[in-house]
Amino acid sequence: MTPSASRSGNRTGVAATVAAACFIGAAGGAHATDGYFSQGYGVQSKGIAGAGLALSKETLAIANNPAAAFALGNRVDVDLDYFQADRHASLVGNAYGADQTFDGNGGGPSPIPEFGLTRRLSERWAIGLAVYGNGGMATDYKTNPFGRFGASGPAGVSLVQVFIAPTLAYQIAPGHSLGVSLDIGGQQFKAHGVQPFAGYSINPANFTNRASTTAWGYGAKVGYVGQWTPRLSVGAFYQSRTFSDKFGKYAGLFAEGGGFDIPSSYGVGLAYKATDRLDLIADVHRIDYAEIASVGHPLGLLFAGNPFGSANGPGFGWRNVTAVKLGVNYTIDPAWQVRAGWGYATNPVPASQTLLNILAPGVVTNQFTVGATWTHPSGLQVSAYALEAPRNTVRGSGSIPGGAGGFGGGEANISLAETAFGLGLGWRY
16 A cells, blocks of 8 residues: 555545545644544543543544444434644753743634444444544744744644545444444645755755645554443454655655655553443553654754655654543433543653654643533434643753754753533434
8 A cells, every 4th residue: 555656646536525625624723632643533532531442422433443333323423623722832041042932822723523424234234434633733833933043934834634434344243343444544734934954955945835735645444342241342443554645845844755644553442331320431542653754753863864855854753652541421311421531642752852843742641521411302412522631841851953963952842731622413313
């Protein structure tokens, strides 16, 4: 499934049309708390910190675990999230200017839509479709942190990733299902205000201030969910790397001439029915950010003779992320459910890599969530959730090159806090 240069103009009309519509809906950005992946998909799952590999309550569950499509039957869900990030950076001890703090929130809040559909075909087969997003590498510094190095105008980046996932699920035995999704991934990216680094690129003309560019890619996801005992369910998934076309307008910024594949991820989950009304849910997810050169390569490669845009060029220096998600769901009566959750994701940004990550400070670790669902006698459900991710700060250590590096030494510190809430409608048909 390796991409080739000829793929760029050969996407199917259906994929292009659907993905373009998704970008229109999600152009403001996407909700991200596990690096630049969303902490979960679907309003009910987000109310328990994104857990739910083994507990499927809405069709967006197939975004993580395609095996959920069978248990859900004939159902439709439409969600809308509101996401606000608070991004800051500071430069201290730098030879080219006084200590200074910068606000990266010029872009404002983001509305984010999601959609899911499942349908039972027979006693063994079901199909589904999920449309959902990742993102979060979105910053807009009206006062440019790189101005002291020669940059002009504001600085920032924006990355939006939208997945369209047609899904097929099969019940291999009563209470046990397997599922597979084709992941059609669309990405939109732009960068501005990072001119000082262009001189270190093999292609400085395609490095910064090139407006938005889009790329398409394909991958796959497989999943399992099973009822192991009357009270215990188990779920698991694996999502392959999504091989994507290159960002041609930023061929001088990203390693491998603009390469920016979407990393693989995988996880396992448990759901335990402690009482007839109380469910306890736990997931562990892993995201392999470091396998993507433009994301995982450290800045130090630049000073080892690998310019930006080259095959072994520098990236953001991100590490792989492990995310733990714990939640409770309580059924008060046939009309009302309430839920809460806590999630923890390891920080992907090492202290030595904070300079470039002024543009992408995806360093939130803890997330706290609450949610509720009201069910009408007709079966229509209205769900809501709220999330608070407290500020996490990464203080640089050896982060700004000095001496031969030419950036005056000192440290770059970055921080991020997030708030989100969402509303979802779901119904069976």
